[in-house]
Amino acid sequence: MTTNHIKEIYSIFKNSSGISTDTRTIKNNSIYFALKGPSFNGNDFAREALEKGAKLSVVDDESLDGISDRMILVKDSLEALQKLSEKWNIVIFTAKGRPDRPLVNGMTGIELVEEWLEKHDVLQYIDYVTWEKPRAEYYIDDKGLHFNNNWDEILEEVL
Secondary structure, three states, X not given: OOHHHHHHHHHHHHOOOOEEOOHHXXXXXXXXXXXXXXXEEHHHHHHHHHHOOOOEEEEOOHHHOOOOOOEEEOOOHHHHHHHHHHHOOOEEEOHHHOOOXXXXXXXXXXXXXXXXXXXXXXXXXXXXXXXXXXOOOOXXXXXXXXXXXXXXXXXXXXX
């Protein structure tokens, strides 16, 4: 992944509604990061994220290169998210953590999300997980992020 990719993602992030890794809860104007695990591949849902309103999909599958000007191909999507966390505090906002949701295997939704993040070596980049929308300049949650084709303006603001 080049420095230009990170700068481009930063610039889009500043004008987005947040970060998502789950297309089931994508928000308009969000950034979708296509993460992979042992039983899933987020790259398979990158197009769906865009169709559902994500501003950008960050992917690491070369077969998706050039499919959309709203996709950024990086070497590793998780690494891109990690680099973003070096500049920003990342809070996961998820409805799965609501206190009125039933326990699953004796665990709350927040505990389940934290367990998943830990299992996939992502928790170290997350400040905390909450079910309440935190006060923030930008929102990083289980929704996707969007941009308004204003690359130059965003880069200028971030740099």
